[in-house]
Amino acid sequence: MARISWFGEEGDALFFERYLHRMEPWQQAIADGRVTAEEIKAQAERVIALLRDEPQLPDALHEQVTRLLLELAVLNAMQVTLFLQNQP
Incomplete structure (x- = not known):
């Protein structure tokens, strides 16, 4: 993945909010207009997998x-x- 700036063009707004809408897990979770406990669990597992690189x-x-x-x-x-x- 190419380096993504954490700030908007003006440098004062977090870029994450705009980037969120491009993320496939988010698009899949809201495709039906609601987020389920299973979708949250799957996202938590993705986050945990990334956090395991902590050492x-x-x-x-x-x-x-x-x-x-x-x-x-x-x-x-x-x-x-x-x-x-x-x-x-």
Whole structure:
């Protein structure tokens, strides 16, 4: 995979949101308009498989990626909470 910039053209917006819509697992999961527990489990397994490469990372990079993943987890939880709070 070619290197993908983490930022939008302006350099201030995360690129991931736009990239998400191109990801095959996402397209398959929402094709029927809903996400199932099985689809979430399959995605979790893909993430775990990628995380298993952790021992290959140098310590400094490992620390930085760990902080990034933790902050992304907080961001995702905040977004889901906000969405749920705004449901009728």
